[in-house]
Amino acid sequence: MKVLLDMNLAELTSLIESMGQPKFRAKQVYDMILSGKDAHDKCNLPKSLLNVLEANFIFQPVVIEHTHTAKDKTTKYIFRLHDGNLIEGVLMKYKYGNTLCVSTQVGCKMNCAFCASGLNGWVRNLSSGEILGQYVAVNKAIGGSKSNRLIDKIVLMGTGEPLDNFDNVVEFLRNITSDEGFNLGVRNISLSTCGIPDKIRALADIGLNITLSLSLHAPDDETRKKIMPIAKKYKIVDLFDALDYYERVTSRRIILEYILIKDINSSVKDAEKLAKLIKGHSYHVNLIRLNEVPERGLKTIDSATEHAFYEKLSNLGVSVTIRRTTGDDVSGACGQLRNYYMKNEEDK
Numbered sequence: 527m528k529v530l531l532d533m534n535l536a537e538l539t540s541l542i543e544s545m546g547q548p549k550f551r552a553k554q555v556y557d558m559i560l561s562g563k564d565a566h567d568k569c570n571l572p573k574s575l576l577n578v579l580e581a582n583f584i585f586q587p588v589v590i591e592h593t594h595t596a597k598d599k600t601t602k603y604i605f606r607l608h609d610g611n612l613i614e615g616v617l618m619k620y621k622y623g624n625t626l627c628v629s630t631q632v633g634c635k636m637n638c639a640f641c642a643s644g645l646n647g648w649v650r651n652l653s654s655g656e657i658l659g660q661y662v663a664v665n666k667a668i669g670g671s672k673s674n675r676l677i678d679k680i681v682l683m684g685t686g687e688p689l690d691n692f693d694n695v696v697e698f699l700r701n702i703t704s705d706e707g708f709n710l711g712v713r714n715i716s717l718s719t720c721g722i723p724d725k726i727r728a729l730a731d732i733g734l735n736i737t738l739s740l741s742l743h744a745p746d747d748e749t750r751k752k753i754m755p756i757a758k759k760y761k762i763v764d765l766f767d768a769l770d771y772y773e774r775v776t777s778r779r780i781i782l783e784y785i786l787i788k789d790i791n792s793s794v795k796d797a798e799k800l801a802k803l804i805k806g807h808s809y810h811v812n813l814i815r816l817n818e819v820p821e822r823g824l825k826t827i828d829s830a831t832e833h834a835f836y837e838k839l840s841n842l843g844v845s846v847t848i849r850r851t852t853g854d855d856v857s858g859a860c861g862q863l864r865n866y867y868m869k870n871e872e873d874k
């Protein structure tokens with residue numbers, strides 16, 4: 527069955543008109559599905575239309591299966607998709623508003639050595655409506671609707687590699703930023719990638735100008751290859767070429783994410799190498815303490831190591847911050863809660 531949320535308003539309008547219904551009904555249906563409603567919820571649509579739609583389409587492709595809130599109010603969601611697959615999302619509450627982290631694939635092909643997302647392999651891409659559906663489901667769960675949006679920011683940093691699902695991700699971005707959609711500003715959307723140069727350029731050319739983060743995690747190709755299999759395919763220098771292109775075209779400053787992992791990439795010497803590597807570029811570095819994934823065996827660093835790394839970069843003139851970790855007690859790292867949840871389901 528087709529998913530209504532995969533359509534934009536123009537496509538939905540063609541559908542509604544082809545069913546012999548007046549055009550204005552399309553907007554009503556669109557507002558209804560963006561509010562998280564299904565055919566049985568109260569609305570001002572004729573029952574006959576709802577019945578036909580319900581027989582042929584899925585209204586809500588993403589359903590909240592499980593919710594877990596940490597002490598700091600970060601909430602992890604396990605979503606069930608209409609085909610039974612599970613994905614996860616995280617809602618973070620900051621002083622300036624709510625940010626939702628969404629998944630773009632079921633599982634991940636990249637298999638990074640520190641990440642839980644690839645542990646069970648890759649299953650499939652999410653459709654644009656399934657990415658949007660995560661926003662719709664959480665917005666509704668916290669009391670919002672289409673006209674009352676309670677999530678201000680979106681980060682594409684959940685399970686999956688967004689640029690490995692390029693077309694659906696772009697369609698999602700177009701829909702969520704559109705006037706008839708949630709009208710979310712591009713400055714409130716961030717996409718994090720392991721780094722696929724031609725897709726970074728393609729994203730620049732689309733003209734959406736969202737914030738782009740690169741998961742760098744190493745000061746040289748050799749180290750990167752040890753922890754990120756994708757580094758065997760693309761050199762850092764080629765990634766930086768693509769990032770500089772993105773900056774030129776979009777005028778948005780690139781963020782480099784750097785997870786600090788014990789004995790791998792977190793010495794003061796590594797910090798020196800990193801500063802040298804990015805000299806001449808205007809990237810901002812965001813340091814992240816490794817959230818240990820037991821199956822992966824890598825160890826996190828202590829505060830002194832983190833501080834020394836930060837100080838070194840800062841003293842060498844690098845623009846750098848330490849990312850505040852949220853929701854540790856709800857398995858905050860990528861893919862961790864989904865794996866935990868799937869294991870427990872198997873044990874049932």
Ligand code: SAH
Pocket residue numbers: 640641642682683684685686687688718719720721740741783785814815816817818819859860
């Ligand atoms: N595939 C994309 C987006 C998903 S990962 C990417 O590679 O960027 C989102 C961010 O979480 C990335 O920076 C990723 O490296 C980081 N991450 C993954 N596992 C982590 C862990 N165990 N601890 C801390 N950060 C992690």
